[in-house]
Amino acid sequence: MKERQDIVCIANTTWFGEYTKSTVQLMSRLAKNHRVIFVEYPFTIKDMLNTFRKKQHAPVKRMLNLEPSLEKIKTTENTEIYHLVVPPVLPVDFIKNDAIFQFFFQRNIQLYQKRLRKVFKKLAVKDPIVISAYNPFYGLSMIGKLNQKLNIYYCYDGIGTRRHGPRIFGIDEQFSKKCDAIITTSDFINSEKKKWNPNSFVVKNGVDFESFVKEAKKDVHQKSKKIVGYIGSLDHRFDIETMEKVIQQLPNYEFHFTGNLRNEEIKKRLEVFENVQFFGAVKPNEVPGLLASYDVGIIPYLVNEINKNIYPLKINEYMAVGVPVVMTPFAELKDFEGMISVAGSSENFATALQNEIEQDSKDKIAKRIAFAAQNSWDAKAKEFNNIIEQLLETNGNRK
Structure with missing residues (x-):
């Protein structure tokens, strides 16, 4: 993009954590050419209390402004972003009555917006690009409130009721129609969103290729016990x-x-087998080496309406270290035809695992790595950036 922009990411996730997040990967790279403010997932009072009870970890001191709520942090890409924590909000998802829900949710919005405006004043932010990352509730509520030049809905998963209840469907539709554009991570989500907004684009998930390829397999593992890993x-x-x-x-x-x-x-039903082991979450820098130790990687997701939307991050991560992949047909991933195995029954899944392990070769490992190289996060961030530039040109850089 020719001109440096202020990008405000209204996130529905945390920046730090034990697994790869597409929002974090993209924002880290967009920060090379733009000033990025990442607004952390809005923790609730319940999250704060659970932190006191040591059941979870929320940045309580920053939430309460006992420590700076805004910090400039260095990313893994050697860029810097502004990381913002908002005050604790009320847990409202459990409220069934819409009028009561709206009453309390508006209180949350006021807190959220007040903290944002304070930061905008401090950093002299005037007309930002607002990217709402899988957060239609706060994204919809911020339209027209931040003097933004663009409202982009980054939708990286299907919309379900597990967290927000059925009201999420109406909010998602409203936001999809009102925002300037939608960027999705899968062709399926894109086809659904285009029904509401013709400005819908696809930027599929990627892989931190340089980090993973360093640990890539050079050849097929020669060991008596083969490992199927997830x-x-x-x-x-x-x-x-x-x-x-x-x-x-x-x-x-x-x-x-x-x-x-x-x-x-999952653990209750599977740990009864002698050939099964469970391990806790590992640090992100430990993931590439762990994946490379597998003989085959699996993605055994249920085939249902929600999972149709998924473009799994781990598929490129497995391939970046040269590991073959077997998955259930939960989503249509045409990009990977001929590169992975898809099995619709347990019998076919078992056969596919055997075939991938027994027929693996040095040549196949090299082909997987080369394929994953095309799907680096650097390439995905460039695609994302190009869409923003296109939208700005179409909108005439309007405020």
């Missing part, structure tokens, strides 16, 4: 039943599951 959140998306049957069919393979256990049923 790394990521162990949550409601996981297809327990399929994996249960696959593990029973392949007693001579080791199955390693690493990540934040959010669905206890």
